[in-house]
Amino acid sequence: xxxxxxxxxxxxxxxxxRLTIGNYLGALKHWLGLHDQFDCYYMLVxxxxxxxxxxxxxxxxxxxxxxxxxxxxxxxxxxxxxxVQSHVPQHAELAWVLNTxxxxxxxxxMTQFKDKSAKHADxxxxxxxxxxxxxxxxxxxxxxxxxxxxxxxxxxLELTRDIALRFNNVHGPVFTVPEPMIPPVGARIMGLxxxxxxxxxxxxxxxxxxxxxxxPAVITRKIKRAVTDTENAIxxxxxxxxxxxxxxxxxxxxxxxxxxxxxxxxxxxGYGHLKGEVAERVVALLxxxxxxxxxxRAAPDYLQQVLRDGAARATKKAAITLGRVHDALGFIPR
Ligand code: TYM
Numbered sequence: 001x002x003x004x005x006x007x008x009x010x011x012x013x014x015x016x017x018r019l020t021i022g023n024y025l026g027a028l029k030h031w032l033g034l035h036d037q038f039d040c041y042y043m044l045v046x047x048x049x050x051x052x053x054x055x056x057x058x059x060x061x062x063x064x065x066x067x068x069x070x071x072x073x074x075x076x077x078x079x080x081x082x083x084v085q086s087h088v089p090q091h092a093e094l095a096w097v098l099n100t101x102x103x104x105x106x107x108x109x110m111t112q113f114k115d116k117s118a119k120h121a122d123x124x125x126x127x128x129x130x131x132x133x134x135x136x137x138x139x140x141x142x143x144x145x146x147x148x149x150x151x152x153x154x155x156x157l158e159l160t161r162d163i164a165l166r167f168n169n170v171h172g173p174v175f176t177v178p179e180p181m182i183p184p185v186g187a188r189i190m191g192l193x194x195x196x197x198x199x200x201x202x203x204x205x206x207x208x209x210x211x212x213x214x215x216p217a218v219i220t221r222k223i224k225r226a227v228t229d230t231e232n233a234i235x236x237x238x239x240x241x242x243x244x245x246x247x248x249x250x251x252x253x254x255x256x257x258x259x260x261x262x263x264x265x266x267x268x269x270g271y272g273h274l275k276g277e278v279a280e281r282v283v284a285l286l287x288x289x290x291x292x293x294x295x296x297r298a299a300p301d302y303l304q305q306v307l308r309d310g311a312a313r314a315t316k317k318a319a320i321t322l323g324r325v326h327d328a329l330g331f332i333p334r
Contacts, residue, residue: 008176009034010144012043012085015062016054017202019069021210021282025186025253026150028073034148035079041142041314042075045085047092048135051128052120052202067303069212072293083310085138090318094137095130097325101166102133106159112152136160141318143176151187152198154180171328174321186253192226195242213290216283223247223279224272234266234274244271247278254281 011031013023034040044063063084070082085091107113107129117124135156139147140163147157157180164175189199191208199209207222214222228243236259238245251274252259266274296303327333 006037006039007145008041008142009038009146009148009181010041010043010139010142011148012045012048012138013066014049014201015044015046015059015066016049016052017062017200018209018211018213019066020189020199020201021212021250021286022150022189022199023201024073024212024285025189025250026183027148028070028075029186029253030148030181030183031080032074034146035076038146040080041144041317042070042080042082043085043138043314044083045135045138047085048131051125051131052116053123064300064303065213065297067306068293068296069289071296071306072289073212077306077309081310081313082306083314084307087307087311088141088314088318090141090315090322091134091137094141094318094322094325095134097329098133098136098140098163098167099130101163101170102130102136102159106162107132110159111155132156132159133163136163139178140164140175141321142314143317143321144178145176146181147178148181148183151182154182167325174324174328183253185249185259189250189253190242190246192222192243192246195227195246210282212286213293214286216287219282219286220279223275223282226275228271232270234269234271235263244274247274251278251281254278254285 009031011027013019013027019028031040031042044066046059046063049059067082067084071077075082110132113129113131116128120128136159139157139160147153147160149157157178161177164177168175168177191197191199191203191205192210193205193208201209203209207225210219210222226243226247228247229241231241234244234248235241236245236248248259248262251257251262255262257265323333
């Protein structure tokens with residue numbers, strides 16, 4: 001079979017904070033196995049991460065940590081292109097071009113920009129504003145058909161599609177218009193202490209998130225202390241029972257049981273029971289991932305080689321698209 005003809009999948013994670021069970025259930029889990037049907041590109045988006053101030057030593061450390069976690073979760077570098085965004089200069093170059101196909105009004109409507117500028121009011125930089133344009137460049141450079149992400153990236157994907165269509169309308173069919181792949185369960189895991197807000201990698205409260213590298217005892221304790229309500233009835237009702245609904249969502253995503261089946265199984269049981277089962281499932285998932293992580297992390301030369309190969313393979317594809325874009329725009333070839 002010709003590898004060239006396979007459709008492309010692309011996704012990425014910002015190497016900021018620590019990877020959470022939300023990142024896993026909303027995104028990473030769904031990347032595994034796609035390489036059977038697609039050419040898969042998975043990035044660490046360091047250019048995006050610097051839209052919020054990062055400590056340089058920590059950023060470097062996080063990139064290695066996240067790469068090792070990608071591999072430990074089951075992304076085999078022989079079947080998936082794993083790379084760092086800043087190693088492929090075409091991302092920033094295409095973002096510049098796409099800036100001229102994006103309206104200020106569109107960027108002003110992005111909810112993530114509004115949230116982040118409220119959170120980082122002392123540093124509302126132009127990079128934060130243009131963040132979704134760089135994300136569009138990430139996707140369009142690889143002519144990705146599918147983009148597996150959590151629910152919070154939906155608006156960015158819609159903008160990416162609009163930018164691609166706008167460019168194509170002016171210059172002909174240069175870009176593939178991508179489709180998001182958002183999982184039916186687990187696409188928005190909420191905080192354990194604040195179940196009305198998304199679980200976040202870089203939140204302030206340690207107990208709000210389960211990190212992929214948390215010790216089993218810590219995971220169990222965090223889940224046991226998760227905020228619920230006083231009704232003591234286990235049913236999925238996000239508006240009235242956000243904490244319990246979040247635990248049920250996590251269990252549904254971890255077990256592949258349907259919500260009605262879970263509600264029936266937990267009928268008449270207490271919250272302690274539900275929490276116990278969620279904790280067991282999370283620990284059973286993460287223990288082998290952590291063991292593999294420590295093995296991979298102990299092999300820095302291997303990780304370096306993975307990044308070198310990934311950058312070479314990604315650059316090859318990215319350069320072809322950028323060449324076509326420059327040609328369509330009328331730039332003189334070098
Ligand atoms: P980031 O780093 O915030 O999150 C990485 C992925 O995890 C998903 N996610 C969640 N899913 C379920 N519940 C949660 N609580 C949760 N939190 C995060 C996100 O939806 C995402 O899929 N802009 C992107 C990174 C990016 C990207 C791209 C993604 C840059 N370029 C190109 C796809 C394609 C981001 O900040 O994700």
